[in-house]
Amino acid sequence: xxxRRGIGTLALAAAVxxxxxxxxxxxxxxxxxxxxxxxxxxxxxxxxxFGGASFLGACVAWKLGHFxxxxxxxxxxxxxxxxxxYTPEWAFEDDEIDGDPDLNGVEATSG
Numbered sequence: 001x002x003x004r005r006g007i008g009t010l011a012l013a014a015a016v017x018x019x020x021x022x023x024x025x026x027x028x029x030x031x032x033x034x035x036x037x038x039x040x041x042x043x044x045x046x047x048x049x050f051g052g053a054s055f056l057g058a059c060v061a062w063k064l065g066h067f068x069x070x071x072x073x074x075x076x077x078x079x080x081x082x083x084x085x086y087t088p089e090w091a092f093e094d095d096e097i098d099g100d101p102d103l104n105g106v107e108a109t110s111g
Contacts, residue, residue: 030038061067
């Protein structure tokens with residue numbers, strides 16, 4: 001019950017914050033010398049936000065053991081038994097090689 005109440009409280013707080021936010025218009029910009037740093041500030045904080053979140057996510061995954069035995073995990077697809085969809089049936093037949101002298105090592109003569 002407390003988890004459901006906490007999610008509801010967070011959803012309500014997010015809705016209130018979105019409702020109270022003033023719309024940003026294209027002509028709204030800071031005046032003076034700070035106007036040239038607005039884009040750089042957004043780029044820096046976006047990098048910090050996403051970079052920090054991905055770093056924390058990688059740390060959590062490491063602590064949970066998701067990077068353990070990485071060398072053995074590369075072999076897992078080799079043990080999956082599934083039909084071969086890419087090799088045509090005629091490639092498995094050996095009788096074509098026996099019937100054609102050019103494929104048995106005899107050089108083909110032109111003329």
